[in-house]
Structure formats: structure tokens, C-alpha cells
Amino acid sequence: MSQLLKFGLILCAICLAATLVLAVTYQVTKPKIEEQLRREEREALETILPEADSFTEKSVDGLDYYEALKGGELKGYCVKVTGSGYNGFIRMIVGVNPAGVIEGVEVLEQQETPGLGADINKIKPGEKDPWFLRQFKGKDAATLEVKKNIDAITGATISSRAVTDAVRKTITEFLAKVKR
Amino acid sequence: MMTQILIPVVTMAALGLTFGAGLAYALKIFGIEVDPKTALIITKLPGANCGACGKAGCAGFADALVKGEAVPSGCPVTNSEARKAIAEILGIEDTLKLKQIAAVRCSGGNKAKDKYVYHGIKSCRAASLVFGGYKACAFGCLGFGDCVEVCPFDAITMGDDGLPHVDPERCTACGNCVKACPKGLFTLIAEKNVYYVACSSTDPGGAKAKVCSASCIACKKCEKACPVSAIKVDANLSRFDYQKCQNIGKCFEVCPTKVIKKR
Amino acid sequence: MKVFGEFIKGLWRENPTFRIMLGLCPTLAVSTSVENAIGMGSAAAFVLVGSNIFISLVRKIIPDKVRIPCFIVIIATFVTIVELMMKAYAPLLSRSLGIYVPLIVVNCIVLGRAEAFSSKEPVFKSILDALGMGLGFTWALVMIASIRELLGSGSLLGFTISKHFEPPLFMILAPGALLTIGLLIGMFNHFIARSRSRKTDG
Amino acid sequence: MDSISAYISIIISTVFINNFILSRFLGLCPFIGVSKSTGPAVSMGIAVTFVTTMASILTWTIYEFVLIPFGLEYLRTLTFILVIASFVQFAEIVIQKKSPALYRVLGIYLALITTNCAVFGVAVLNIDMFFLHGKPLAGSFLKSVVQGFGAGAGFTLAMLLMSGIRERLEFAEVPRCMKDAPITFIVASLMSLAFLGFSGFKI
Numbered sequence: 001m002s003q004l005l006k007f008g009l010i011l012c013a014i015c016l017a018a019t020l021v022l023a024v025t026y027q028v029t030k031p032k033i034e035e036q037l038r039r040e041e042r043e044a045l046e047t048i049l050p051e052a053d054s055f056t057e058k059s060v061d062g063l064d065y066y067e068a069l070k071g072g073e074l075k076g077y078c079v080k081v082t083g084s085g086y087n088g089f090i091r092m093i094v095g096v097n098p099a100g101v102i103e104g105v106e107v108l109e110q111q112e113t114p115g116l117g118a119d120i121n122k123i124k125p126g127e128k129d130p131w132f133l134r135q136f137k138g139k140d141a142a143t144l145e146v147k148k149n150i151d152a153i154t155g156a157t158i159s160s161r162a163v164t165d166a167v168r169k170t171i172t173e174f175l176a177k178v179k180r
Numbered sequence: 181m182m183t184q185i186l187i188p189v190v191t192m193a194a195l196g197l198t199f200g201a202g203l204a205y206a207l208k209i210f211g212i213e214v215d216p217k218t219a220l221i222i223t224k225l226p227g228a229n230c231g232a233c234g235k236a237g238c239a240g241f242a243d244a245l246v247k248g249e250a251v252p253s254g255c256p257v258t259n260s261e262a263r264k265a266i267a268e269i270l271g272i273e274d275t276l277k278l279k280q281i282a283a284v285r286c287s288g289g290n291k292a293k294d295k296y297v298y299h300g301i302k303s304c305r306a307a308s309l310v311f312g313g314y315k316a317c318a319f320g321c322l323g324f325g326d327c328v329e330v331c332p333f334d335a336i337t338m339g340d341d342g343l344p345h346v347d348p349e350r351c352t353a354c355g356n357c358v359k360a361c362p363k364g365l366f367t368l369i370a371e372k373n374v375y376y377v378a379c380s381s382t383d384p385g386g387a388k389a390k391v392c393s394a395s396c397i398a399c400k401k402c403e404k405a406c407p408v409s410a411i412k413v414d415a416n417l418s419r420f421d422y423q424k425c426q427n428i429g430k431c432f433e434v435c436p437t438k439v440i441k442k443r
Numbered sequence: 444m445k446v447f448g449e450f451i452k453g454l455w456r457e458n459p460t461f462r463i464m465l466g467l468c469p470t471l472a473v474s475t476s477v478e479n480a481i482g483m484g485s486a487a488a489f490v491l492v493g494s495n496i497f498i499s500l501v502r503k504i505i506p507d508k509v510r511i512p513c514f515i516v517i518i519a520t521f522v523t524i525v526e527l528m529m530k531a532y533a534p535l536l537s538r539s540l541g542i543y544v545p546l547i548v549v550n551c552i553v554l555g556r557a558e559a560f561s562s563k564e565p566v567f568k569s570i571l572d573a574l575g576m577g578l579g580f581t582w583a584l585v586m587i588a589s590i591r592e593l594l595g596s597g598s599l600l601g602f603t604i605s606k607h608f609e610p611p612l613f614m615i616l617a618p619g620a621l622l623t624i625g626l627l628i629g630m631f632n633h634f635i636a637r638s639r640s641r642k643t644d645g
Numbered sequence: 646m647d648s649i650s651a652y653i654s655i656i657i658s659t660v661f662i663n664n665f666i667l668s669r670f671l672g673l674c675p676f677i678g679v680s681k682s683t684g685p686a687v688s689m690g691i692a693v694t695f696v697t698t699m700a701s702i703l704t705w706t707i708y709e710f711v712l713i714p715f716g717l718e719y720l721r722t723l724t725f726i727l728v729i730a731s732f733v734q735f736a737e738i739v740i741q742k743k744s745p746a747l748y749r750v751l752g753i754y755l756a757l758i759t760t761n762c763a764v765f766g767v768a769v770l771n772i773d774m775f776f777l778h779g780k781p782l783a784g785s786f787l788k789s790v791v792q793g794f795g796a797g798a799g800f801t802l803a804m805l806l807m808s809g810i811r812e813r814l815e816f817a818e819v820p821r822c823m824k825d826a827p828i829t830f831i832v833a834s835l836m837s838l839a840f841l842g843f844s845g846f847k848i
Contacts, residue, residue: 004208007509008201014501014513015196016189018520018723023185025527026719032531040534088773109538111773188717195711195724196516199731203509206735210742223507423682464826467673468762511759512730519723527719545722549765551674617668618838625830633822 040108041093045078047129048095048104052076060177063170068095076103079174083166085112085159090120094167100141100175105133105167110159117159132160141171217269218242224265225255245270248372249423280353280368282335282346287378287439288320289342292392308362316391319381321365330360348443374427375420378441382415396439402431449568453575459552460583460624461631466552469543470584471620477599480588481581482536483543486525488577490547491556493521495573499561514557515548522548552580583627590623591615651784652791659795665763666803667837671796672763676804677829686808687801694797696733696758697767701793703728704768705786713779725768733759767796806836 045055045066052068052075059065065079076097083090088111095103107130112118120132135150144164146152152160218239225238244250245266252263252270298314300306304326307313313322323342328334335350336357344357348371357366369376377396381388385397398416403409410424411431418431418440432440459465466487473483497517505513526544529537537544547553556576561569593599595614613619665671672693680686704725712718741748758764771792775785782788810832819828 003506004201004204007204007207007506008197010505011200011203011509011512011516012193012197014516015723015727016193018516019189019192019720020185021520022523022527022720022723023188025524026188027181027184029527029531033527033534036531036534082777088770089777187715188720191711191715191717192720192723195727199512199727200509203512203731203734203738206738207508210738464677465674467677468670468766471673472670509734511734512727515726515730515759516723519726523719523722526722545769546671546762546766548722548726549760549762551760554760613838616841617670618834618841620670621830621834621837625827625834628830629820629823629827632824632827636822 044093044106044108045095048078048093048106049076060174063174063177065174074098077174077178079170081166081170083162085110085117085162090159090162090166092163092166094136094171096141096171096175100171102136102139102141102144102167102171105136105163107133107163112156112159117153117156119153119156120159120163132163136167141168141175144168218246220269221245221266224262224269279371281348281351281371281443282353282355282357282366283369283376283378283441283443284321284344284346284365285367285376285378285380286319286321286363286365287343287394287441288315288317288392289323289339291341291394292317292320305360305362313363317381317383317388317395319363319365319379319383320392321361321363326360326362327357327366330356332356370422372427373420373422373425374443375425375429375432375440376443377411377418377420377439379417379439382417384416388416394437394439397437399436401434401436402440405430405434446568446571450571450575453572453577453579454582455579456635458579458583458631459555459576460580460587461628462635463555464628465555466550466580467624469546469550470580470587471617471624473540473543474584474588474591474620474623475595475615476539476592477585477588479536479539480584482529482533483540483547484577484581484584486529486540486544487547487550487552487580488574489525490518490521491553491577491580492570492573493524494518494553494557495561495569496566498557499564499566499569502562510558510562511554514554514562518553518557519548552576587620587623587627590627591619595619652787655788655791656795656798659792660799660802661840661843664799664803664837664840664843665766665796666800667833667840669766671766672761672800675761676800676807676833677826680804680807680811680829682812683805683808686804690797690801690804693758693761693763693800694794696729696736696761697764697793697797697800698790699732699736699793700725700729700764700768701771701789703732705771705789708772708776709781709786718779721769721772726765729764729768730759763796763800767793803836807833810836 042055045052045068049068052070054069055066055078056069057064057066063079065077068075068078076095078093078095081092081094083092090110090112091108093106093108095105097103107121110118110120112120121130122132123130132153136144139149144150144167146157146161146164150160150164221242222238225242238255241250241255244254245252252266255263293316294314295311295316296314298307298310300310302324304313304322304324307322307324312318313320315322321343323338323344325336325338325344327344328336328338332354333350333352335347335352336344337347339345353368355368358364358368363380365380367376379388379394379396381392381395385399388395389397396413396417398413398418400413400418402411402418403413407428407430408424408426410421410426411418412421413419429442432442453459457463460467460470469483469487473479494514494517498514501513501517522545525547526537529540529544556569556573560572564572589599591614593604595610595612595616597604597608597610611619614623659665663669666673666676675689675693679689707724707728708718708721712721712724717724771789774792775782775788807829811829814828814832823831
């Protein structure tokens, strides 16, 4: 019996000490991590709808979004969209004005293959924003289709299609819900 | 704040306890003894099971050491003290290479027919430039003794059967003969492997038999006879798998053209 | 001098990536840019040093049979610390290294050194060894990353060297990585062999 | 329940499209070390497949029923590696006793697997791909198990191909400094180039 106890206690003691250290580090870093996430999201909102000055967080049927207001008047919505890409989920924020035209798309997080899928975020030398996401601006959400009005990234059709389909589906669904 | 720390610590401690106790319990029921020498060596080995020695982890490498199939320096990760310690346990000095001896993979010589009469320079390298040598078998030994000259320990002597013979005592496996032979007939085989195939022609069996009476005609008798399937005919030539071969010698007895030689 | 040797060997003679060939998974996956390489190298070095210290401290009291789970828990603790720190203070790096940060825990170098070295050596020597290995791993990583980034995306540390040179994407992807490390190890063997033969002939 | 095609597509994608060794870069140390000849390579592959499948089951359940309820997702790395190490140690002891023959073929590789990136990699990937904001997607458990099995199968396939080639490599004329490991890397690079051909489509 003693060996049974000895092993159990040793492993238990080490796990106990380890988790103690980790729990403390987690408590210390948790606020910082959340702050980072909020900062990124805020930056994304500002780049999509620069003219709006305040964003109120809302959600309808599980779809959370921000209402962008300028001096109290509704300028548009920023919807959180998640597409399933090549290596995992792609988290985006899509700005759309009440008429259903896309104002802009920003990718918050993606795990796509560097050099291929990750190029959805690539900014060509000399330009300011990723060319792939710029295509979405000014287009009606319902008509977004790869090869029709969105040309895909060479060698990364899956990621391009994942972004386009996710934006089309979620935005049209969102607009229908908000209108009601 | 306190509960935020208490919950993870308690759950993880519980997990640790169950796994520790579980392992101990399993050990009690299923525990078996490992032979002491291997166990002793395993403690000296890094235990990283990284596979860099090609064996399956340190336990595999320790078994190979005890069986003499591997050398302490086969594990790149250990430092020199550990290697000396292992060498002591095994009772061998820490040789860098397992003792190997050269072997001639051809038993043609005078038994192989000639393609044409050759009056050129008496050296294998020169002869093999003229249409691959005067022997009808393109793989066969040309018998001009380049290997004999190049061997610094004169362990190779040219027999009257037109073939080089290697003296196991003198050969230090320096590899000069392997480089010198234009037909690539020499290979270095571990000393403990007693049998080897003295032919390297991959022509079809029938064609070989026409040009040389002592060639491997790929009859597969050796492959069928070997109890540990350590010999296999591949591309018309039987080849040894020295990891499996245990020097039983069935193949040696059964080979019709006596191409499998015993050292 | 001998103790200093422990540190030096990790950099050249027993370089983890080129000589012992451990820790290949992160080496190939993350060396697409020098910045990632430095990030991963330093994270791995931190984990290596931290876990080696604790393992050599605690090595006497752990019975042999339950040795691997205990060592791994210590290593995992340091990896999670690095993971949390990176998410909090270097979010960009943590996102580009992706799942390869938690993978340091199964990085063969860390457990390899823990088992081969620090579970048998006193604390001071195992710190030196860990530092040597960590630095060796980092400079190997940076070397591979600089080649791959230069050829694969025409830039170094993020600054595009030349705009019109159409970089072969192949170098950024998996085949390029394997090819680079293959050639580098070949070159490494050649240097080591030549320096060894010069020593014996000389 | 998802139709069978969803699971088949996962298997095909883990074995061919995202082969764990050649395109995801997980499990390279044994891939270079143990693929010298086909025998050990296949045994290693089988051992890895067995462990990745079991690991997927164990880690998914622990994540779902222990980590999420208590909100300990950040402890994921610690718990997963503890579970895998203990399971491998446990499996090794049981197999060693129950069937020494199987142990001689399979068991000695089990020790190698604790430090194998593929096993831990698949456990983490299961969570990343089949959990969204802490809630499992439809059929997430079965998908994880199938992905675990697919990862092992992909690993075995790559090991088999590599060991076949390396056995032929013994007879090839390779410059001395490129012998053994460097040439293996270059061969692996060509193989992964071939596997890139699969990366174009998604089923």
C-alpha cells in the first residue's frame, strides 16, 4: 500500500504546486489579456467605421454586434462573424450600413497557413489595407460570391471562400433579424 | 479571488492523485521484472526516448546494447561519462565502431565466362572502363587485385580461383577496398554475422547461370529455408537482413550454387 | 573550464537541432520569419532553463517509475506560464506562433535534456546546460528562419528587401523548411567531419 | 447526427490533405529517428494511432466535463499532457504484462510517444476545431475521435512511405556528409511537396 500512496502523493503534491503557480499567474494576466482583446476589437471598429464616434454593444438571437452611432444617429452596424477556415476558425468584424452595403471587413484572429490562407490579411507593399478585404467594401452583402464579385487569393481558395460565405450568410441573416 | 485559485488547485490535485495512485496500482498488478543489466543501462541512458539512435527509445537501445547489436556511441544524446559507464556494464571497451570485416560479394572469378580477351592494363579500374570489363557478367570481379594493392593491412590476397580473399584477423574495416573496387563488390559486415551472399548481380537468374556457374540464380530456396526470414530475394538477388539474422545457417546448407559463403 | 564546456557544447558540438536533431516540429513549423524564430527560441529557452532548475532540484525525491509524469508536469507549468505571458504582453507573437507555443511541452529537447541531463546533474551544471541548449536551439532556428524568410517572402525581420523579386512561395511552406534543414545539417556534418579529420591528420 | 460523409471527409483530410507529419509538422522526431526500416516504422505507426485515438477520447472528455465547468481552459496544456503521459505509462505496463509478444512489437514504442508532438498536437487541435466559445459543436466528440484516428493513420502512412524509401536509400550513392539524416530531410521535403498536391480542395 505504501508505494500506492507514495506515488499518488508525490504526483498530487507536484500538481498542487504547479496549479497554484499557474492559478496566480492566470489571475495576474487575465485582465491584461481581456484588455488586449477589447483593444483589438475597438481598433477594428474604428478602422471599419471611422466616422462613427460611439459604439453600443448589442446582440440579437445570439448574434452579437455593435451599433455605430454618430451624434446619436445610426450610421451602421459592426457584426462579429466567424468562418471555419482551413486550420480552424476565422474571427472577423464586418461593418454594414442599414441599407445592407458592406462598409468594411477586419480579420481579428485566424490560424490559416502562413503565406497561403494567412494572406487574407496581407497588405501589399505601398498599400494601407489588405487588398482581399478591400474588395468587400461597397458591395451588397447578399450578392457576395467568390469568382463573381470577389476574386480569391491564389492557392488559398478555401480561406477566401470561408471568409466570403461567412460574411454573406451572417450579414444577410443579421439584416433580416434587425429589420424585424 | 480566493475561490478562483482554490478550484483549479483542488481539481488538479485530485487529478494528480488519481493518476499517481492509478499508476502505482497498475504497477502492483501488472509489474514484471526487467533483466538487471538492461535496467542498469537504462538508468545510464538519457531516457528521452527520442529515437535518434534509430532504435525504439532507450529501452530498445539498451536491449540492442545487451545483445551486442549496438555500441554506446550509437546514442548521440548521452555525454561521454555515461558512455564509459555503459561500456563498463557491458564489459567492452567503448569502441566507436562495432567490429566489422570486409566481404567480397562475388564468387565468379575463373568460373565466370569472358566476353572478350583483354590485353589492356592489368588493373580492375582500367579494365572496367572497356565495356564494363572483360567478364560476361557485368557485376563480376575482374581479378586484377586493385583491392589487394590498396589494403594498408594486406588483409586481402588474390586466390588462384581469380577472387580476392579477406583475412578476418588483419582486416580493420578501414573501407579502402570498398572505395577501390570499381564493381563495388566489397561491403563491411559486422563480425558477428557469419554468413553473406557472395554475388551482386541483379540480372535474371537464367541469364546469370549462362555466364557464371557460381551465381545467385534467385531460386529463393534460402528465403524459404530461413526460420527467422532474415534473407529475402529482392531484384533477382538474395539479401541478408542482419538485424534479424541469427547465424542459423539453413540458407548456407540449402543454396544450390554455394553462393552463400560462411566466414 | 569544464563547466563552461557544458554551456558551449549546446551551441556547436551538441547543437540540439543540427546534431542531436531534436525539437524538429517547432523548428520547421515556426521558422517562417526571423521574428517568430526569436520568439519561439526565447520561449523554449525560458522553459528549458526553468524546468531544468526545478527538475534537478527535485530529482532525488521522485521514484523512478513515476518520473516521466512528474517531469512533464513541471515542464507544462513553465509552458503555460509562457503561454499566458505571451497572450498578455506579446499578443501578435502568440497569434503567429499559434498552437506551437503549447507544443513546447512535448518538444523533445526539453524533456530530452530534463531526462538526459538535469535528472542526473546538480542544479548549477544543469542551468548552464539548459542555457547552452536554449541558445543553440535559438540560433539554429534564427539561421533557418533567415534563409526561409529571405527566399520565401523576400524580406528579413519584416522589412521587404526588394519589391520586384517574386519570392518562391515554396520556401515558406513545408517542403522549403525540410529542404533548408536538410541542407544545413549536411553542411554541418561536412564541417564537423572536416574539422575532425584535420584534427586527427594534424 | 452528421452524415457519415462528414467523418470520412475528416479522415481523408487528416490522412492526406493535412497529413500530420508532412504538412502540419507534428511528430517529426520519431519520423526521422525510427523510420530506418519498415518493421519498426509500422509498429511505431500502430502504437501512435492507438494512443492518438485514446488520447482524443480522454482529452475531449476531460475538457468537456472538468475544464469547462470549472472554467479552467488555461490549464488545458497541463491536464492534457498529464493525461497522455499517465495513459501511455499505464498502457505500457498493461501491455507488458498482458501480452509480451505484442509488447515486443508495439510496447517499446509507447515510451517514445509521450514526447510525441503528434499526440499532443491532435488533442489541442480537436479542441480548437470542434469547440466554439466553450461550447462543443454538433457531433464534436465523434469528430475528435475520428480526427485522432486519422492523425495516427496519416502518421503511419508517412512513416511507411519514408521507411520504404530509406531502405532503398541504403544502396544509393549519397555523399558522406549527407548520409542518414540530411538525405532523409530532403526526401521528406519531396514527399511533402507531393502531399501539397492534396491541399487544393476541401471535401
